Amino acid sequence: MPNPTTLITPPRVAFLDPRSGFISREWYQFFLTLFRLTGGGANSASITDLQLGPPIQQALAEDNVLPLASTELQAQISALTNQVEALALVPPYPEPVGLHYASFSDTTTQTAAAINTAYAITLNTTDIAEGVRRGTPTSRIIVNDAGTYNFQFSLQATTTSAASHFMYVWARVNGVDVPNSATRVEFKGAGNDQVLAWNFVLRMAADDYFELMWSVTDTGISIISLPTIAPAPAIPSIILTVCEVTI
Numbered sequence: 001m002p003n004p005t006t007l008i009t010p011p012r013v014a015f016l017d018p019r020s021g022f023i024s025r026e027w028y029q030f031f032l033t034l035f036r037l038t039g040g041g042a043n044s045a046s047i048t049d050l051q052l053g054p055p056i057q058q059a060l061a062e063d064n065v066l067p068l069a070s071t072e073l074q075a076q077i078s079a080l081t082n083q084v085e086a087l088a089l090v091p092p093y094p095e096p097v098g099l100h101y102a103s104f105s106d107t108t109t110q111t112a113a114a115i116n117t118a119y120a121i122t123l124n125t126t127d128i129a130e131g132v133r134r135g136t137p138t139s140r141i142i143v144n145d146a147g148t149y150n151f152q153f154s155l156q157a158t159t160t161s162a163a164s165h166f167m168y169v170w171a172r173v174n175g176v177d178v179p180n181s182a183t184r185v186e187f188k189g190a191g192n193d194q195v196l197a198w199n200f201v202l203r204m205a206a207d208d209y210f211e212l213m214w215s216v217t218d219t220g221i222s223i224i225s226l227p228t229i230a231p232a233p234a235i236p237s238i239i240l241t242v243c244e245v246t247i
Helices: 025-041 056-062 066-087
Strands: 101-106 125-130 132-134 141-143 147-159 164-173 183-188 194-204 209-216 221-223 238-246
Touching: 101 132, 125 132, 141 147, 141 238, 147 164, 147 183, 147 209, 164 194, 183 194, 194 209, 209 238
Parallel strands: none
Antiparallel strands: 101 125, 101 238, 132 141, 141 209, 147 194, 147 221, 147 238, 164 183, 164 209
């Protein structure tokens, strides 16, 4: 006869593992042992063999301690039954947490009034947004919730200057430059178009705002917007997308 005590799971073991949301290892072993003992009706183990305690009537006749133990076991069985029934109401996987995202653009040409001066690139269009929004001024991109976000951009720039000059682009969060985030691009001669595109992965708190900054060594460098030229659609001066990668 199988030893029924091997089926007893300590009462302090949670039925569901809080780390994974699945059944705990101890309870899994409990049910697996039951399965092996019953064998789908292929072995001689009976329901009596699988009882966790003696019948209450027998315990009353034999001992004053056993009725208490039997009562506790009955309570455990009742609690286990309730947990098994409740399991049907719990989804097999934790509910997914919706990640925030957005896409913004600007349909105007942006220029620098002075050289070696920081300017925030503005965005006048919200193409799509969930949990991310434009602020005031529109250079500020605000996240509703804390998380790690990927800020990606592409901007169309050109120059009217015949000489060689530079454009710098970097990131700011809450008005403070992000360390080691700047990149320098050289423009050589008038009509030298450049497409600047890269990304920043930043940890943001709720209601933090991101800004894309730029400066030039010659005011002939500008971020340009172009109209529709068939068969291509219009070209915004900048496209900025935001994707939350983790909460």
